[in-house]
Amino acid sequence: MKKYLTLLYYCYDPIAEAAQFAANHLDFCKSLNLVGRIIVAEEGLNGTVSGTVEACNEYMTAIHSDGRFAKTEFKVDEVDQPTFIKMHCRYKSEIVHSGLRDTSIINPAEKTGKHLEPKDFLAMKDEEDVLILDVRSNYEHQLGRFKNALTLDIENFRDFPEQINQLAQYKDKKIVTYCTGGIKCEKASALLLHHGFENVYQLHGGIIKYGKEAGGQDFEGKCYVFDNRLSVDVNKVNPTVVSKCYNCGIVTPKMINCANPECNAHITQCDACGTELNGCCSTTCTTHPRLRPYNGTGYYVKVPQAVLSK
Incomplete structure (x- = not known):
């Protein structure tokens, strides 16, 4: 086992006095010598942190001991060294920016797409009446994406709501959304439901969990991650490289x-x-x-x- 871990997680659960919570949480993370990036909002937590195995285990225990975050799922990677340089914990209006703060439109804590476990996603993804929808940004899906997935021309997730009209042609299909760790899908699937899409699903735990539990089959290329690794391998079954050099066009995974x-x-x-x-x-x-x-x-x-x- 390696000496360090990187933890990816999120939790949609209301946080009172979220700005003060963020300040206190930063102090706690620093006391464990963790490094990483955490976003805190009234709607919950979104973070990636890295540190020693002991520090990360203590951090996960602390999160789970708080009743608000008891169900938080951590995607855990063993790493050779911490995957950040500094520790940031910031208060923001949303833990993933959609530009839609009206909880009557989307509230992942109350209503979202049906969660598909990796093995169920694997069994379902190639059915004729299923559309696999990538809700990540251009630079992410250009590096790697699921085979036959529909990708969107968006620079940031806040551009996703503008794509709803273009997706109307798929209302008769089962739509399965996916992203890196699942957090964007909570809001994307909730928004689709709000706009009248009936059969909406999401890959529970995202690409990262799928790679760990289902071998990453048919995920083509690498998965972009928001730390100093920049990308990670996912597919252990039928890996391939799909990304090309921005400058010369040759195939490259970098x-x-x-x-x-x-x-x-x-x-x-x-x-x-x-x-x-x-x-x-x-x-x-x-x-x-x-x-x-x-x-x-x-x-x-x-x-x-x-x-x-x-």
């Missing part, structure tokens, strides 16, 4: 962030183009005065704008 901090585009890029462009998405970005040193990974710790401007 995802980077552009080294220009004001661009920071999420792109797939081969090692040769990464070296030639110093980790940038274009020659224009290579001339930026605050160009970040490219070390081959394409991952950069975010620097506050106040520091960047000095």
Whole structure:
């Protein structure tokens, strides 16, 4: 067993005085020497944290001991080293930004699509009356996606509500949504139900759980993750690579962030183009005065704008 773990989780359950909770929770995470990123809102928690096995186990115990979060499911990865540099715990209006804060429209704590366990998703996904719907952003599904899935041209999840009219043609089908860990599907499926879609499902635990429990069969490519790994392997049954270099077009599984901090585009890029462009998405970005040193990974710790401007 490796010395470190990375935990991915979310929980839709109301939090009173959420801003104060976020401040207190940050102190608690730091006391365990955890690193990661947690979003706190009145509607719940959304986090990825990383640290020693002992610290992560203590963290999971603490979350489960709080009655509000007792049912929280953790997706656990063993890692060689912590997958973040710093610890952030921030209060926001939503734990995943949809732009829809009216709980009469969507409230995942009360109504959402039927949860499909990975084995049931595997059995159902190829049926003729089923549409597999990817609710993630472009840069995520360009790196990897389920075979025959419908992908949407969206830059952020907050663009998803605008796609509802385009999905109307599929109202007679069983729609199964999926995302990385399940959190976006809670809101996406709830919104579909609100707009009159009747047979709405979601992959419980997302791509990550599917990979762990069903071998990741027919997930093509790699799965984008929101830490310094940038991507992880999912498919142990019939793996393939579907992503292509943003610059030259050759097949590559490598995802980077552009080294220009004001661009920071999420792109797939081969090692040769990464070296030639110093980790940038274009020659224009290579001339930026605050160009970040490219070390081959394409991952950069975010620097506050106040520091960047000095």
